[in-house]
Amino acid sequence: MSNYNVNNSTVNALLGWIDEGIVAIPEIQRPFVWSATKVRDLLDSLYKDYPIGYIITWQNPDARLKDGTVSHGKKILIDGQQRVTALMVAISGHEVLDGKYKKKRIKIAFHPEKEKFEVQNSAILKDKRWIPDIAEIFKPTFSSFNFITEYCNNNPGMNPDELNRIIQRLINIRHSTLGIIDLNHTLDIKMVTEIFIRINSTGVSLSQADFVMSKISVNSQHDGPIIRKTIDYFSHLIEHPNIFENIRVNDAEFSQTEALRKIQWLKDYNSNIYQPSYSDVLRVAYTFKFLRGPLSNLVSLLSGRDFETREFKDEIIESSFADLKDGVMQFVDETNFKRFLMVVKSAGMIDKKLVRSITVLNFAYALYLLLREQNYSSSDINHAVRKWIVASTLTERYSSSIESRFSADIKRFAKENPRDVIQSVENGEIGIIFCIYFTLL
Template sequence: MSDLKTLFKRVEYDLEGLLHFIDLGDIALPDIQRPFVWTNAKVRDLFDSMYRGFPVGYFLFWESSTETGTKQIGIGTKQYQQASRLVVDGQQRLTSLYAVFRGQKVLDANYKERQIEIAFRPRDGKFDVTDAAIRRDVEWIPNISVLWSSGRASYSLVRDYLKQLKVKVDLTEEEEEVIAHNLDRLFDLRKYPFTALEIASSVDEEQVADIFVRINSKGVPLNQADFILTLLSVFWEEGRRELETFCHSARTKSTIGGKASPFNHLINPDPDQLLRVSVAFGFGRGRLKSVYQILRGKDAETGDFTSDKRDAQFEVLKAAQAEVLDLTNWHQFLSAIVGAGFRSAEMISSNNALLYAYAFYLFGRKRYGVPEHVLQKLIGRWFFSTSLTGRYTSSPESVMDADLARLRSITTSEEFCDVLDGIIEGNLTSDYWQITLPANLDSSSARNPELFCYIASQNLLGTRVLFSHKTIRDLIDPALQTKKKPLERHHLFPRAYLEANGIVDLRHINQMANFALLEWPENIDISDDAPSIYAPKVLARFDEDARGKMMEDHALHAGWESMSYDDFLAARRSRMASIIKQGFAALA
């Protein structure tokens, strides 16, 4: 117990002192923390609590004299490049306070600069998030940052505010005194007292990482990926930064070192997601719990943790991550997914399925030497099938662990292909195509994987948009920058028509089988007409062969427009399942 007491000391700060140390770069955020900035509403509540004199918690700092990865609060350079105190707990509060008091932008979880603006109404001491209405209201100070970042004295600020207010509002002496008092009270928040518990510099990095995990798990529980990212920050800070840089570039279209970019239209990856791919490829593990122990250097036989063991395991992870972040691997994999008919992030129902497919792509390309033309179609089939069947929806780590276990005894490219094709065939049986899939199409979910695979199949088959000469895959291309989406989901039996005929249940109206993709002008023209009215008119524009092909490609049968709604749905689900099967077969 006495040893534990030596880990901490208690230090009192006022807020201005804390901000000064951040200005210098003497206090910084450690990379062992997840990127996060509070919402403006939460920052507003923080200021309201401080203004009313409520306690808002303590900070936990680490006095560090060693080289470890840090990131400064705010945007811009600091006087000190190496901080002597790192924020272990209290990141959200301190970042938010610094942003408001200094009027500085911060980097949010999406790697974008963000300005936090909090408004204050001196008449009644109310805080709010700034909006257009507040900016127009002379009673509000729309951005309280000006109180501290302007460098002006409080007397001058109060005088100018009252002068502007009295142009629009008649004030009594008593009201002026209340306003002046409330502004002075707000201005003096820079003297707000804080307590910090500081971890001694003698505490090593791994202990600090453990303390961080223990403290933060009281709030939002950390998962196993967070634990491993913590280890990366302590023992391989460069690797953590590489992950973050890759993810940043994937979102912003920016380049890495002036070269190609990981930007794509299928996924905005997070560091923990790519970490899962590295762990799967490097260690053949789907469960991250055991890998956390491996990376800490645990000996499986003795249970002891050794630095040599840890260093050796990190070398494995480094090699795996290099392949995961290799842009050639990344874009070749993504081309396999696009080649399977999935053109945009809107068609990806499971990021787990996508990322695990990337791990298998790396196995095939780098470990088993599968020819690229073979691998492209194999991974396309794999992703199509795992998305369609929801393979990684329930207990994804356990399922992936079992899938990876099948690879441990194989040595050739042929065996690798056989393993994946065997799993695919075991799931996509004749009963699946004829019974299970039509039943699963009985859904109104807007993000149903069967629906996305149906559209992917139409892309693969070169299907033209219903009532149009243009193909779906061309108009669904995310590279098109238009004010209005070229395609819209159209109710084949319009909602107003169904409601007029007594069908009012939205789940029944919005069945997947009642939708088809149309160009938006066509969708507007059809409006709420009955299918027996609009369909013959539109189809009359096409010759008999074109009409027949269009109906077949969109899972519609002769006379569908005159069928009862329920009979139409049942018949179309079966035909949609057939189109999905045809699309999948095109990947063989």
């Protein structure tokens, strides 16, 4: 079986597949990072029939349902999200979110006589030679005849036949050819990443967390978008509490969920000791709920993979999403987070400058949540987590082989009394460190 298939499609077909849910674009609810001028340049390239690079999709596996039937997986857009979003903005008139989670339109204007694109501005709006928003041209109700008549009346020097040729060329942007690389669902993250880097002209790598977030966001049946947004919004709010109102107002659907109420405490929160990114949130929730380290395994579980039979089953998808959602909600819980921060401070880390590695805090929080779930007393939890922070910092335990370390340590804590685990490390690794230190003296 080939690792991938290469096909040609059109802009119109791709946007149609997205509207129909055949191809899922996971970044559509995240801030749009392209500038308006890059959107303009993309349209100019399509108008001039220049290539705009490949779009890469990753096929979700077909999962076997409980009744024996098969649910066909969606294709996830893993490269080309900014380009596709730009097309949705310019051609379909979609709004995007800016860095502060405010909705905005990016309007691209077109000058038929000069055959030139530009970002709409006040001067363009006053000049009748410009089409101020090309999204109007792509509407089903657009009439070329009426437009040409009106434009030529306002601009007598324009030849109607020439204008018709130019407008038809502009409309034909929808039929521009796109190359689509469909990656097989059997590929693991490592191989997908390698393919991505080799094809992507900028050489930008995707992290395992990026793939997980893509898998999460496209599964609406199991609250994937809610999980994704909870993670994403939390990691932004903890650094920028002032954007909460923008999220609440501009994401009406999410605002009606319990998830928003779980993270609304962040709007009044101010601490820089532990500011986890979305990948940190994912890793902590996954580590303590699944007792695993490699995020690549989470991608497989969210796809429904049975590691023994190598089949894909719907019940595994369902249980994996349920566990992940529970883990994320426990992570963002105000009481859990603030009590954990009290433990961190009691270990001497009262300022961000004293935190040598956020990875230490990530595992410590996973340990804290695990011990709470196992119903240990607050004093035992605080004692264990505090000592583990100190021990793992002294030994630089998570400076390398993070995933294997996380996996081994969390499994051990799940099976053994935390006091015994910590005592073992203190007697072994920390004892060796002090022996070496005093020998050097």
